[in-house]
Amino acid sequence: xxxxxxxxxxxxxxxxxxxxxxxxxxxxxxxxxxxxxxxxxxxxxxxxxxxxxxxxxxxxxxxxxxxxxxxxxxxxxxxxxxxxxxxxxxxxxxxxxxxxxxxxxxxxxxxxxxxxxxxxxxxxxxxxxxxxxxxxxxxxxxxxxxxxxxxxxxxxxxxxxxxxxxxxxxxxxxxxxxxxxxxxxxxxxxxxxxxxxxxxxxxxxxxxxxxxxxxxxxxxxxxxxxxxxxxxxxxxxxxxxxxxxxxxxxxxxxxxxxxxxxxxxxxxxxxxxxxxxxxxxxxxxxxxxxxxxxxxxxxxxxxxxxxxxxxxxxxxxxxxxxxxxxxxxxxxxxxxxxxxxxxxxxxxxxxxxxxxxx
Numbered sequence: 001x002x003x004x005x006x007x008x009x010x011x012x013x014x015x016x017x018x019x020x021x022x023x024x025x026x027x028x029x030x031x032x033x034x035x036x037x038x039x040x041x042x043x044x045x046x047x048x049x050x051x052x053x054x055x056x057x058x059x060x061x062x063x064x065x066x067x068x069x070x071x072x073x074x075x076x077x078x079x080x081x082x083x084x085x086x087x088x089x090x091x092x093x094x095x096x097x098x099x100x101x102x103x104x105x106x107x108x109x110x111x112x113x114x115x116x117x118x119x120x121x122x123x124x125x126x127x128x129x130x131x132x133x134x135x136x137x138x139x140x141x142x143x144x145x146x147x148x149x150x151x152x153x154x155x156x157x158x159x160x161x162x163x164x165x166x167x168x169x170x171x172x173x174x175x176x177x178x179x180x181x182x183x184x185x186x187x188x189x190x191x192x193x194x195x196x197x198x199x200x201x202x203x204x205x206x207x208x209x210x211x212x213x214x215x216x217x218x219x220x221x222x223x224x225x226x227x228x229x230x231x232x233x234x235x236x237x238x239x240x241x242x243x244x245x246x247x248x249x250x251x252x253x254x255x256x257x258x259x260x261x262x263x264x265x266x267x268x269x270x271x272x273x274x275x276x277x278x279x280x281x282x283x284x285x286x287x288x289x290x291x292x293x294x295x296x297x298x299x300x301x302x303x304x305x306x307x308x309x310x311x312x313x314x315x316x317x318x319x320x321x322x323x324x325x326x327x328x329x330x331x332x333x334x335x336x337x338x339x340x341x342x343x344x345x346x347x348x349x350x351x352x353x354x355x356x357x358x
Contacts, residue, residue, distance in 0.1 A: 001147060001203040002213050002243050002338050045075050048168050055177055061184045069160060069184065069193065076165040079157065079200045083166055099318035102343045106146070107351045115145050115355040125234050129221065133241035134251030136331075138356035140237050140244075142348045143338060145355075147208040151233060154205060155198035159183050163202050163211075176202070182211035189215075195230045205229035206236025207243065217242045240338075247337035248330065255335060255349040256328040257307055261321065262299030270298075270315060279340035286328065287315040295327060302327075305358060318342065 043051065053070045057063070119126065119141050126137035148154045163180040167173050179202050187193060196211075198204030204214065206229050218227040221238030228235045270290070276283035290298075293309040300315065303324070307313060313327035326346060335345040 001199065001201075001208040002210065002217075043168065045168065049073055049164070052164055052167070052177065052180060056181050056184050059181050059185075061181060062188050065184055065187050069187065073164050074161050075168065076157070076161045076200075079162045079165050080169045082200050083169055083171060098320070099343055099346060100323070103347060103350060106347050107354065111145050111149070111351065112354045114150055115141050115351065116357075118144075118150050119355050122234065122237065125221065126237070129238055129241050133238075133245045133249075135241045135244045135249045136255070136352065136356075138352040138358075139255065139335070139348065140240050141355055142352035143240050143244075143335075144206060144237060145351060146344065146348055147203075148206055151206050151236070154208070154230075155200075155203065157197060157200050159196040159198055159202055159204055159211065160193065162200055166201070179211050182215050185215055186211055191230075205239075206233065207240045209239065209243075213243065214239075217246060243338060244334050247334040249334045250329070250331055253311065253329055253331050254305065254307065255331045255352070256313070256326045256346075257305055258303040259295075259315075259325050259327050260301050260303060261315070261317065261325050262301075263322070265298060265300070265321075267321075272314070279336065282336060282340050282342050285316055285318070285342055289314050292327070300325075300327065316342065316346075318346065 049070055052073075053066050056066050056070065119138065122141075126140065129135070129140065130137050144150055160180065160183055163176050163183060167176040167180055183196055183202075186196065196204060199208065202210055204211065205218075207218075209218065209229065214229060217239060218229045219235065219238040219242040220227045221234030221236070222232060226235075227239065229239050267287075270287040272283070272286060272288040274283075274288075289312045291309065292307040292311045292313060295313065295315070296309075307327065307329065311329060313329055314332075315325060315327055317323065317325040326349075332345055332349070335348050336342075338348075339345070
């Protein structure tokens, strides 16, 4: 899911595992949680809506939009409960667990077959998108499959109610208030409210963009002059391509390759000494960057296709020594920008390769 921290991915991108979105009906526990929020936040719900209206005015949302949609907001206690109980430790992007069981659950024969069918159906359009954006079409298809099961599970939670409720809860108040205002701006631009539905954490449409990302990067993929990421598959795919290009995707370069490591590999010598400013747990699992030529000299051997000798790559061994490892290019970092989880990013790459029969 583009534009949200990795700790939120497991619940917020339920579509990526083919499950239905979280229900919005509050239960007893969530009602109690929201009551505790009201007591500790310093706002009543009605007062908080006044705050949201003020923030929207400051950022240029039309008054008619504010008056039409802010006063009638309903608190979604279910999303507050999900936010409150979703610890960062659940993210598979850090040091938790091993990859192979995750791949078996998520890169299934079904999602590969449906990806190949969609790839064939949209082949000509995908080639045009590659020429326009420089992004591997199979990666576009794979992200679409991981995020929404090829558009079949995009989420049914009302975004305005969810984002305002998450802002009210306050753990990520600044972020969710910004996304709420961005959703109002989408309405200002002509997007009907009924289309603004998605995950409990605010991701929406075929690409599962947060509203701020939808404002910035949704793209017209079929040439009709309008970027509809909610109903138009080609617009959704073009928007994913626009995001990946914006994240630094390098044309004509794999995301990574599967490799075997030698038994005498000196892992201490290849440890990265750099702390990443974003998602440090995720990047901590990767080695320092060396050329493919240097990896070969260390005895690291590709399984299948290889990289150019001059290509920079980092090694990751998600299942430990003596198992399949991966040499990751800078394009892998672009996938991490979409969703900062190693398990997610490797799954996208593995699925893309399966779709393209590499």
